[in-house]
Amino acid sequence: MAMLAARAAGKGNGIRRLFSSFPFPSSQPATTPPPPAEPSTNLFISGLNKRTTSEGLEKAFSEFGQVVHARVVTDRVSGYSKGFGFVRYATIEEAAEGIKGMDGKFLEGWVIFAEYARPRSLPPHSSQAKGSSPSGFP
DNA sequence: TGTGAGCGT
Numbered sequence: 530m531a532m533l534a535a536r537a538a539g540k541g542n543g544i545r546r547l548f549s550s551f552p553f554p555s556s557q558p559a560t561t562p563p564p565p566a567e568p569s570t571n572l573f574i575s576g577l578n579k580r581t582t583s584e585g586l587e588k589a590f591s592e593f594g595q596v597v598h599a600r601v602v603t604d605r606v607s608g609y610s611k612g613f614g615f616v617r618y619a620t621i622e623e624a625a626e627g628i629k630g631m632d633g634k635f636l637e638g639w640v641i642f643a644e645y646a647r648p649r650s651l652p653p654h655s656s657q658a659k660g661s662s663p664s665g666f667p
Numbered sequence: 668t669g670t671g672a673g674c675g676t
Contacts, residue, residue, distance in 0.1 A: 566674090573674055602675050613673055647674055 566645035570597070570624050573646035575613040577601060578637035583614065585637065590616045593630040594623025615646055 566573070574586060587599035601614035618624040624645070632643040 575673060576671085579669065579671090600675075602673090604669095605676065607669080609669055611673070611675085612669095612671055613675085615675065642672090649675065 566647050568621050568625065569645050570618045570621055571646040572616045572618070572624055572627055572643050573613065574616055574631075574641055574643050576639055576641040577610065577612050577614055578639040579610045579612060581610065581614075581637045581639075586614050586616055589636050590618075590627050590631060590643075593626040595619040596627075616643075 572590075574590075577586070581601060583599050583601045586601055587596045590596050590599065595618060596616055597619050598617045599614065600616075602611045603609060604611060616627065618627055628643045628645070631641060633640060635641070
């Protein structure tokens with residue numbers, strides 16, 4: 530339980546920024562922009578308990594809005610949870626309430642972090658919905 | 668055992 534304090538102090542993606550000010554010559558041109566992700570109805574939930582399931586996610590986040598879909602990412606071959614998941618609300622307002630209501634809170638005994646999910650893939654400039662799957666997953 | 672800092676089948 531001592532790790533919970535370190536997690537709470539880090540607060541998501543703030544830990545890796547501690548190394549961005551390292552006194553190095555002029556190697557890294559200050560790359561790695563810190564995009565907090567643009568607001569959307571899709572949320573990225575991290576810090577989940579390995580035993581937390583998709584319905585557990587949906588049940589917890591449904592208290593702050595209408596959850597359209599919730600999923601805990603699991604390994605395809607092992608079936609074990611990867612410790613994070615995604616929750617999609619009906620509206621962006623509900624997504625914001627979900628973040629404010631669940632970010633840094635406990636779920637299944639673990640402190641979780643809720644933030645806006647990044648787009649899964651960049652818009653490929655133009656897409657021909659034809660032939661093979663546009664999702665890239667057969 | 669899936670104790671990790673993670674953006675998906």
